[in-house]
Amino acid sequence: MLEKVAEIIKDARRGVVLTGAGISAESGVPTFRGQDGLWKQYRPEELATMEAFRTEPQLVWEWYNWRRGLIRQVEPNPGHHALVDLAAHFDDFALVTQNVDGLHRQAGSKLVLELHGNIMRSKCVECQRLYESEEDIDPGNIPACPECGGKIRPDVVWFGEMLPADVIREAFEKSEQADVFFSIGTSAIVHPAASLPMTAKRAGAILVEINPERTPLSELADFCFCEKSGFLLPSLLAVLESSTRA
Numbered sequence: 001m002l003e004k005v006a007e008i009i010k011d012a013r014r015g016v017v018l019t020g021a022g023i024s025a026e027s028g029v030p031t032f033r034g035q036d037g038l039w040k041q042y043r044p045e046e047l048a049t050m051e052a053f054r055t056e057p058q059l060v061w062e063w064y065n066w067r068r069g070l071i072r073q074v075e076p077n078p079g080h081h082a083l084v085d086l087a088a089h090f091d092d093f094a095l096v097t098q099n100v101d102g103l104h105r106q107a108g109s110k111l112v113l114e115l116h117g118n119i120m121r122s123k124c125v126e127c128q129r130l131y132e133s134e135e136d137i138d139p140g141n142i143p144a145c146p147e148c149g150g151k152i153r154p155d156v157v158w159f160g161e162m163l164p165a166d167v168i169r170e171a172f173e174k175s176e177q178a179d180v181f182f183s184i185g186t187s188a189i190v191h192p193a194a195s196l197p198m199t200a201k202r203a204g205a206i207l208v209e210i211n212p213e214r215t216p217l218s219e220l221a222d223f224c225f226c227e228k229s230g231f232l233l234p235s236l237l238a239v240l241e242s243s244t245r246a
Ligand code: BV8
Pocket: 019, 020, 021, 022, 023, 025, 026, 031, 032, 033, 034, 037, 045, 048, 098, 099, 100, 116, 156, 157, 158, 159, 160, 161, 162, 163, 184, 185, 186, 187, 188, 189, 190, 191, 192, 193, 210, 211, 212, 213, 215, 227, 228, 229, 230
């Protein structure tokens, strides 16, 4: 199967990759829905909302500080690095991520479309001004925006919130033009991100999924690798590079 996908990549011009929490799992970042996805028995859907921030801002910041602390200690894994190399095999390549951990940029990926923001950035809940400090926020004394006095929140997209319009628009445009679309490490249930693979497939792309578990995309994918991305992606690049040299 790897050889077949490598051949397809060699004949393709435009590639798009959508990643989810699974690609960061091997770096040690908990996924959302895996058994490690809970924090103090809360589910992400309960905490990653404006409602939760309004009623319990302290609890929400405790969760984000905990995640920021984790993310500061981890490194990109071979899956992230392989995607940096994969880009060179396409004339036009876009990396779209649902992750807020910044690990793709840290690994050296160029055009990264962060659909759900970035956990290390904060902003004012009222005027949206960015609040550059990457320090942890004291949950007991959440700073007020110097401009308007609004509370400072993590600059991520919560459930029920719109995604950054320019980013999601570009993600759909790239998906519609893709020759090959990779869905990697995502449960493919959160929308609108989860609509990107189907958009690409409907527009004629070859759909490749990499995920140790089955997802709603699995039976629609042209190729489904039931493997960890940290193993499969370097193997795919090795096959690609050896066949390109041959
Ligand atoms: C919006 C940032 C509306 C925050 C996140 C009913 C039906 C359809 C949709 C909805 C519905 N009810 C509500 C909605 C909308 C909702 C939604 O889709 N809900 C889902 C739960 C049904 N969507 C929204 O609210 C979005 N906004 O719709 O706005 C609107 C419209 C008009 C006007 C105003 C508003 C906003 C969604 C964004 C939410 N923010 N994150 C933060 O990080 O704190 S979502 C969060 O979960 C992630 O960012 C990610 O996007 C998402 C899914 O998680 P995954 O990345 O897939 O991770 P998960 O744990 O689920 O899966 C990991 C996978 O990896 C697994 O499959 C596992 O097998 C695999 N894996 C594990 N190890 C490995 C691996 N794979 C490879 N290698 C490994 N080693």
